[in-house]
């Protein structure tokens with residue numbers, strides 16, 4: 001559990017990461033007939049050195065609501081699987097057509113397009129297998145499956161991606177951009193917090209506070225992502241910078257400028273942290289994570 005005295009986000013994240021990666025590795029052993037090259041490609045993408053931001057949010061939210069982190073570990077792994085699938089498919093030539101992800105060749109560059117599509121399919125389905133089988137009690141597992149399915153589905157993650165790819169929206173303004181990212185980036189971040197809350201049988205007040213925090217954090221995360229695309233270091237990010245302007249994409253710095261985008265991210269993070277008041281000291285980890293999102297360099 002989180003102690004209120006000297007909370008160290010670095011220590012927490014490192015321990016959480018080890019636990020998450022061990023479990024993700026166990027979940028992808030596939031002793032039951034998965035072809036070797038598919039297993040290798042799944043593990044290459046899932047276990048690659050990403051930040052594990054979403055599963056860490058699941059664990060922090062569960063702990064803020066009074067549960068042990070281990071109870072939320074299957075949900076944390078499920079969310080990372082959905083995230084990894086979305087990155088593999090997003091990198092495909094038919095979508096963003098990227099060569100580099102998490103500091104390595106993208107899945108389709110390393111294994112071919114057909115395998116990359118199957119890696120995404122396998123990760124998405126495994127997420128729901130794990131969530132349904134390993135979350136307790138079954139009623140909580142069912143609720144978690146419904147929430148994750150909605151967040152990853154046509155109205156949220158997939159719908160946000162569809163609008164982002166739709167040139168019809170490329171000339172839109174701030175409202176259009178925020179609506180796209182509330183779904184494309186925000187939905188999985190918000191559901192991470194929600195799954196932690198559901199596993200912990202959180203009160204309505206706690207869930208509302210987490211959702212408010214998640215709304216601010218999601219948009220702030222996307223603004224910093226857009227800023228990093230303009231000002232970031234490709235090596236630290238492990239992916240190519242300047243992609244958004246190359247693709248003529250609608251971005252926060254493109255609409256608001258760099259300084260105003262930074263100010264907006266700061267305000268969103270301050271409001272997100274304010275929303276954590278009902279948790280008092282138990283919200284410290286989530287507060288620290290929001291500051292990290294604001295100041296991250298990758």
Ligand code: GRG
Pocket residue numbers: 049050051052053083085086087089090102157158161184185222225298
């Ligand atoms: C293909 C259905 C489908 C959706 C794709 C995730 C996504 C939607 C697109 C990725 C493109 C992108 C760069 C979006 C900005 C926000 C984002 C999701 C960044 C990647 O998340 P990080 O920075 O990645 O948490 P790591 O590698 O650290 O996990």
